[in-house]
Structures are given as C-alpha cells and as structure tokens.
Amino acid sequence: MNNFKKTFQLNIAMESKKLPNSAFIYVLSVLSCIICCLGGFGIISAVISYYLASKSEGIYKMNPEAYDNYATVKKGKIIAIIGIVLNVIVIGITIWTLSTIGWDAWSEEFVRKWNEGLERGM
Numbered sequence: 001m002n003n004f005k006k007t008f009q010l011n012i013a014m015e016s017k018k019l020p021n022s023a024f025i026y027v028l029s030v031l032s033c034i035i036c037c038l039g040g041f042g043i044i045s046a047v048i049s050y051y052l053a054s055k056s057e058g059i060y061k062m063n064p065e066a067y068d069n070y071a072t073v074k075k076g077k078i079i080a081i082i083g084i085v086l087n088v089i090v091i092g093i094t095i096w097t098l099s100t101i102g103w104d105a106w107s108e109e110f111v112r113k114w115n116e117g118l119e120r121g122m
Contacts, residue, residue: 016068019056025049025076032083040091046083053077 032046056073064070098106 017066018069019060019067019073021052021056022069022072022076025053025056026072026079028052029076029079029083033079033086036083036086036090039094040087042083043087043091046080046087049076049080050084053080 028045028049032042032044032049035042035045053073053076057070057077060067060070060073
C-alpha cells in the first residue's frame with residue numbers, strides 16, 4: 001500500500017503545468033494585428049503580449065520539463081512581433097500622411113467622405 005502511495009505522488013508531481021498567461025498572450029497578440037488599422041493603437045497590446053511571452057519563455061527555460069504549452073507562447077510571441085511591425089508601419093504611414101497633406105486637409109477630406117456616406121445611407 002505504501003508503494004502505491006509513492007507511485008501516485010510521483011505521477012502527480014510529474015504532470016506538466018501550463019505556462020502563465022499563455023492564452024492571454026495569444027489573444028493579445030492576435031488582437032494587436034486586428035486593431036492595427038485603427039491608427040496603430042494595437043501596438044500597446046502587441047508590446048504587452050511580447051513582454052509577457054518573453055517572461056513566460058524565461059520561466060520555461062528554467063525548467064522545460066515542467067511545462068507543456070510552450071508552443072502556444074512561442075506562437076503568441078511571433079504574432080506579437082508581427083503586430084508590432086504592422087502597427088509601426090501604420091503609425092509611419094499616418095505620420096507621413098499628416099506631415100505631407102496636413103491635419104486640416106485630412107480632416108476636411110474625412111468630413112466630406114463621412115457626409116457622402118451618410119447621404120448614400122439615407
């Protein structure tokens with residue numbers, strides 16, 4: 001009976017755990033790619049996702065046998081890098097556009113297009 005108890009405790013100790021924030025990292029990085037079109041505001045979630053993924057990677061490297069969802073964290077980190085690049089491109093295009101045509105011309109064009117859309121919708 002004592003041998004059974006030791007075997008049971010050993011099996012429980014050998015079960016692998018999940019890395020912290022793995023699903024959150026993945027969701028944030030995908031979200032950063034989706035909202036990159038909104039003026040580059042997705043860079044916030046991309047940077048947070050990258051930071052959390054780097055932290056989880058460090059935890060994994062200290063004890064690789066203990067965790068089983070490293071692939072999810074690694075995918076999240078790659079998507080976060082893609083999100084950072086996309087958001088930097090959108091921010092660059094926004095800055096370039098505003099510096100070449102100016103804020104006034106851009107806002108007038110935006111209002112004109114908005115009004116055209118409202119007229120067509122009615």
